[in-house]
Every structure is written in structure tokens, then in C-alpha cells.
Amino acid sequence: MSMAVIGLIAGMALGFAGYFGGFGAFVLVAALGAIGFVAGRFLDGDLQAGDFFRVRDESRRR
Template sequence: MSRAMVGLIAGMALGFAAYFGGFWAVLLVLGLGVVGLMVGRFMEGDLEPDDFVRRRGRQERIRDDRRRARGDRRQ
């Protein structure tokens, strides 16, 4: 299914929720849609729990790797 089709379906779902349920129904549908998206991505293997946890050491290693790639030897 193309991204345009998914966007169309999501827009229609939000439109129906707005028409029949009001503002809070739109927020509920939107929130549940995000939860469903995350669960689906976890099940497909596109996301890992570590993607939501930022570790300080890993970020520092990424910065150090970028410095080395630029040739900057200062610390």
C-alpha cells in the first residue's frame, strides 16, 4: 500500500472522528493511530526499544567519530 493511500485512509478516519465525535474523538483516534504505528513498526523489526533510549556514552562516541572523520584531533 502506498504512502498516499495510507495518508488518505488516516485522513478519512480523522475526518469521521471529527464529524461524529468532536475534538476529543480526533485526539483519541490520532493517539491510537500513533500507538498502532509504533506497535506495527516494532513487529516488523523497523524499531527497537533502544531507539527511544539515548545513552550519553553513545552520543559522545558519535561526536568523537565525526571529529575523527573531519580530521580534528583536538579533544
């Protein structure tokens, strides 16, 4: 499935949520979609857990 079709489906889902559920439903669907996107990229191996955390430099803490 192409990225254009996936974008179309996501846009339609957000549109339906906004129309039938209001702004709160729109934000909820958008947030859950973003979480699902990140989880999918993580499971595909495109992301690693270390990409979300920054290592602190011990020499700067003094």
C-alpha cells in the same frame, strides 16, 4: 498498499472521528493511530526498543 492510500484512509478516519465525535474523539483517534504506527514499525523490525531510551553517561553524573 501505497503510503498515499494509507494516508488517505488515516485522514478519512480522523475526519469522521472529528465530525461525529468532536475534538476529543479526533485527538483519541490520532493518538491511537500514532501508537499503532510505532507498534507496527517495531513489529516490522524498523525500530528497536533501544531507540526510545537514551543511555546516560556515567562520567557526567559526578
